[in-house]
Amino acid sequence: xxxxxxxLPAPEGTSVGEAARYAATHARQVFLTDWNxxxxxxxxxxxxxxxxxxxxxxARLVAAGSLRGMAIEFVFRLAIGGFWGSLLQAFATAxxxxxxxxxxxxxxxxxxxxxxxxxxxxxxxxxxxxVTVVSAAFSALSFAVNWALxxxxxxxxxxxxxxxxxxxxxxxxMAGRGPCPGDSLGDA
Numbered sequence: 001x002x003x004x005x006x007x008l009p010a011p012e013g014t015s016v017g018e019a020a021r022y023a024a025t026h027a028r029q030v031f032l033t034d035w036n037x038x039x040x041x042x043x044x045x046x047x048x049x050x051x052x053x054x055x056x057x058x059a060r061l062v063a064a065g066s067l068r069g070m071a072i073e074f075v076f077r078l079a080i081g082g083f084w085g086s087l088l089q090a091f092a093t094a095x096x097x098x099x100x101x102x103x104x105x106x107x108x109x110x111x112x113x114x115x116x117x118x119x120x121x122x123x124x125x126x127x128x129x130x131v132t133v134v135s136a137a138f139s140a141l142s143f144a145v146n147w148a149l150x151x152x153x154x155x156x157x158x159x160x161x162x163x164x165x166x167x168x169x170x171x172x173x174m175a176g177r178g179p180c181p182g183d184s185l186g187d188a
Contacts, residue, residue: 014093014095016091016095016103019091019100020091020103022090023090030086030087030090031086031087034089034157034158035083035085035086035157036083036088036157037082038164039081039084039085039086039155040077040079040081040082041081042155043078043080043084043142044077044078044081047074048070048074084143084146085155087104087108088104088143088150089155091147092150093151100147101144104147105140105143105144109139109140109143110136112139113132113135113136113139116132117132120132149167149171154170154171155167
């Protein structure tokens with residue numbers, strides 16, 4: 001017997017409620033089958049690029065503990081970046097766009113970072129509040145950029161997604177000289 005994939009929400013005109021119901025009732029599809037490897041890879045690569053800046057406090061960058069921490073961060077960002085990217089992708093075309101954006105950029109990161117704060121406090125971390133605020137601000141910015149790109153059809157890994165190379169050319173094209181041909185796929 002051949003397994004069939006659940007139908008994805010309609011690409012245009014899907015309400016925020018429909019997108020939320022779809023994500024909740026098709027979690028396996030959203031988070032595993034449609035795991036967004038592009039956002040996972042870019043999230044991990046970006047975090048590794050800024051890793052040396054976290055060591056400006058005097059800690060050795062090339063010490064066993066630092067390298068272990070970097071490896072843990074890389075694997076964690078691969079996993080979480082793909083899951084968050086999958087959720088962003090599920091809401092990429094939801095309407096009204098302002099409500100979907102508020103949910104994706106504000107409410108979801110706030111909830112995740114509330115949990116992060118609780119875990120840091122429970123673990124006895126110092127400066128848990130400050131760390132959480134900085135982390136939340138960074139996540140909100142990252143979510144906003146990724147969600148806006150997905151609304152334009154960039155960084156999508158399901159239905160009609162382009163190659164990562166094509167996506168990167170479109171991103172750099174938008175940053176360097178304005179929108180590239182085909183960037184009218186959606187409003188940010």
